[in-house]
Amino acid sequence: MFTRIDHVGIAVHDLEKSISWYETTFGLTVASREVNEEQGVREAMLFVADSPAGGSYVQLLEPTRQDSPVGKFLARNGEGVHHIGYGVDDVENALASIGAQGVRLVDQRPRHGSMGASIAFLHPKDTGGVLTELVQAAKR
Numbered sequence: 001m002f003t004r005i006d007h008v009g010i011a012v013h014d015l016e017k018s019i020s021w022y023e024t025t026f027g028l029t030v031a032s033r034e035v036n037e038e039q040g041v042r043e044a045m046l047f048v049a050d051s052p053a054g055g056s057y058v059q060l061l062e063p064t065r066q067d068s069p070v071g072k073f074l075a076r077n078g079e080g081v082h083h084i085g086y087g088v089d090d091v092e093n094a095l096a097s098i099g100a101q102g103v104r105l106v107d108q109r110p111r112h113g114s115m116g117a118s119i120a121f122l123h124p125k126d127t128g129g130v131l132t133e134l135v136q137a138a139k140r
């Protein structure tokens with residue numbers, strides 16, 4: 001079902017400071033920056049590697065409000081890995097198949113994600129404590 005790791009989402013307090021650290025320390029470059037008000041994040045995708053199935057990224061996430069998922073996560077855990085995003089060919093099919101196995105779906109239908117992707121989250125309480133995101137990348 002999964003075609004690749006699309007991205008690793010990392011919760012940060014200060015997006016610009018974290019971008020600089022990833023650029024300087026690992027030589028990564030920013031592929032996109034967006035504010036997603038629905039999700040309550042200001043985020044940047046830093047390109048890591050390409051594959052026939054699509055790119056892989058580090059996604060740095062700063063909350064735009066304290067009561068958002070990333071704001072609550074930071075208050076509880078501090079900075080760190082927030083979620084894993086797996087590439088899928090068809091997010092609606094993947095959701096139906098995973099939901100049929102009894103995994104709680106945070107999103108019943110796909111939402112708008114970074115770089116034009118269609119995304120949907122699975123509940124971390126049903127995925128071994130790892131917030132899991134399905135990502136159908138925009139056509140390229």
Ligand code: MC0
Nearest residue numbers: 009036039069070072073082106113114121124129130131
């Ligand atoms: C919360 N929990 C987590 C977690 N967030 N566990 C592992 N990883 C995480 N990231 C755990 C808490 O510790 C808590 O456990 C329980 O889940 C309930 O958390 P809560 O925050 O008190 O409760 P809810 O229900 O308000 O929220 C949890 C839920 C939410 C997963 C439904 O965070 C959510 O909707 N997340 C999906 C959306 C999202 O994360 N958006 C930001 C990235 P205990 O044991 O204390 O009960 S947006 C993004 O990434 C987009 C832009 C993109 O990729 O393109």
